[in-house]
Amino acid sequence: MTTKAFSGRLAAWALSAFALSACSQQQGGAAEGDKGAAAGSKGAGDKGAAGDKGGKAGVAKIALLLPESKTARYESKDRPFFEAKVKALCPDCQVLASNANQDASQQQAQAEAALTNGASVLVLDAVDSASAAVIANKAKAQKVPVIAYDRLVPGTDAIDYYVSFDNEAVGRLQGESLLKALNNRPTARVVMINGAATDNNGLTFKKGAHSALDGKVQVVKEYDTPDWSPDKAQDQMTQALTALNNQVDGVYAANDGTAGGAIAAMKAAGIKPLPPVTGQDAELAAVQRILVGEQYMTVYKAIKPQAEAAAVIAYHLATGKPVPTDLTGGKTVNNGTKDVPSVLLVPLAVTKENLKDTVIADAFWTQEQICTAQYAEACKSAGL
Numbered sequence: 506m507t508t509k510a511f512s513g514r515l516a517a518w519a520l521s522a523f524a525l526s527a528c529s530q531q532q533g534g535a536a537e538g539d540k541g542a543a544a545g546s547k548g549a550g551d552k553g554a555a556g557d558k559g560g561k562a563g564v565a566k567i568a569l570l571l572p573e574s575k576t577a578r579y580e581s582k583d584r585p586f587f588e589a590k591v592k593a594l595c596p597d598c599q600v601l602a603s604n605a606n607q608d609a610s611q612q613q614a615q616a617e618a619a620l621t622n623g624a625s626v627l628v629l630d631a632v633d634s635a636s637a638a639v640i641a642n643k644a645k646a647q648k649v650p651v652i653a654y655d656r657l658v659p660g661t662d663a664i665d666y667y668v669s670f671d672n673e674a675v676g677r678l679q680g681e682s683l684l685k686a687l688n689n690r691p692t693a694r695v696v697m698i699n700g701a702a703t704d705n706n707g708l709t710f711k712k713g714a715h716s717a718l719d720g721k722v723q724v725v726k727e728y729d730t731p732d733w734s735p736d737k738a739q740d741q742m743t744q745a746l747t748a749l750n751n752q753v754d755g756v757y758a759a760n761d762g763t764a765g766g767a768i769a770a771m772k773a774a775g776i777k778p779l780p781p782v783t784g785q786d787a788e789l790a791a792v793q794r795i796l797v798g799e800q801y802m803t804v805y806k807a808i809k810p811q812a813e814a815a816a817v818i819a820y821h822l823a824t825g826k827p828v829p830t831d832l833t834g835g836k837t838v839n840n841g842t843k844d845v846p847s848v849l850l851v852p853l854a855v856t857k858e859n860l861k862d863t864v865i866a867d868a869f870w871t872q873e874q875i876c877t878a879q880y881a882e883a884c885k886s887a888g889l
Contacts, residue, residue, distance in 0.1 A: 565823035566599045568619035572632045573607035582808040590816035607732045609636035616640040625823035630654045633703035656706045659840045667847040668815040676713025679783040682802045686781035693754040696745045697727040700759040738766030756782040761791035796883040805855045814848045
C-alpha cells in the first residue's frame with residue numbers, strides 16, 4: 506500500500522471516529538452515559554483508564570514513549586504528527602510524551618510515571634528490547650495495552666499492536682542500492698556500520714542488508730554502533746580506514762546519523778571522491794548530503810502515516826472502542842512469543858534522482874528547507 510493511500514484510509518477512520526466520538530467536547534454526555542463515561546469509558550475502564558486511577562473522569566491519557574533525540578525524526582516528526590492526530594480525534598485526550606535520550610532505565614522510569622499518572626495506553630518506541638519487555642509486562646499487569654511503535658518488542662506477550670515499516674526490507678533496500686552504486690562489482694570492498702545491537706530494529710536492518718550484500722561484495726569490516734551514535738560511527742569508520750589503508754569502495758550505514766559519522770571520518774582522512782554511502786530516515790542533513798554527492802541514498806519512511814496509525818489505534822484502545830480490523834489488514838508479526846497484529850508501511854529508497862518525487866512531493870521537507878544558500882547550486886543542478 507502506498508503511503509498516500511494509507512493516509513487516505515486514516516482520514517476515513519478519523520471521520521468515522523468523530524461520528525462515533527466518545528472523546529469529543531461532548532464526551533461524558535448522554536451518548537456515553539450507558540458506557541460508564543464517569544469511569545473513563547467501558548473498555549478503557551477495563552484497561553486501567555484515567556478515571557479509575559484518580560485522573561479526571563472521562564479524559565483518556567495516552568503515553569508516547571520515545572527512545573532518543575540523536576536521530577532528529579523523533580522530536581521533529583513522530584511526536585508532533587502523533588500529538589496532532591490524537592488531538593484531531595479526541596480534543597480532550599491528553600498525550601503524556603517523553604524522550605528517554607537513549608537511556609533504558611530512564612525510559613522505564615518514564616513508563617512507570619505514565620502508568621502512575623493514569624495512562625490508558627502506552628505507545629512504546631523502545632530504547633532496548635530487554636527493558637522494553639519489562640515495561641510491557643508492567644503495563645499488562647495493570648491492564649494497560651501497549652503499542653510497539655517503530656521497534657518490535659520481542660520476548661513478551663504484553664504487546665497488543667505493532668506499528669512500523671518492514672524493517673528487513675529497509676536493510677535489503679539499502680544493500681541493493683549500494684550494490685547498484687557499485688555496479689554489482691564482486692571485488693568491491695564494503696565497510697558495514699550497523700545500528701545498535703541492543704535495538705531489535707538494528708538487528709533486523711542488518712539481517713536485510715546481509716541478505717542483499719553477502720556473496721556479492723567483500724565485507725571487509727563490520728561494526729555495531731552503540732546507541733546509534735554518530736560520534737561512535739565516526740570512530741569506527743576511522744578505525745576501518747586505518748586498517749584498510751583507506752581502500753574502501755562503499756559504506757553500508759544503517760541510518761543517516763551513522764552515515765554522517767562515517768562521511769566525517771572519510772573527509773577527515775582526505776578521501777576523494779567519497780565512496781557511495783547508504784542511510785535511513787531522510788534527515789534534512791542527509792538529503793542535503795545527497796544533493797552535493799557526499800551520501801548516495803537514504804531510506805524514506807513516511808513517518809506521518811506511521812505516527813497517525815499509532816494514534817488511531819491508541820485512541821481506540823484508550824476510549825474502549827474496537828480497533829478497526831482493516832487497519833492492520835490481518836497482518837501479524839511474531840515477536841517470539843505471540844503473533845502481534847501489525848501495521849507495516851512500505852519504505853522507499855531515495856537518491857538524488859527521485860528526491861523531488863518523494864520527500865519533497867510529500868512535504869516531508871520543503872524545497873525552501875533543503876535549498877538553503879549553501880545548497881542552492883546543488884539544488885539547481887538537481888532541478889529543484
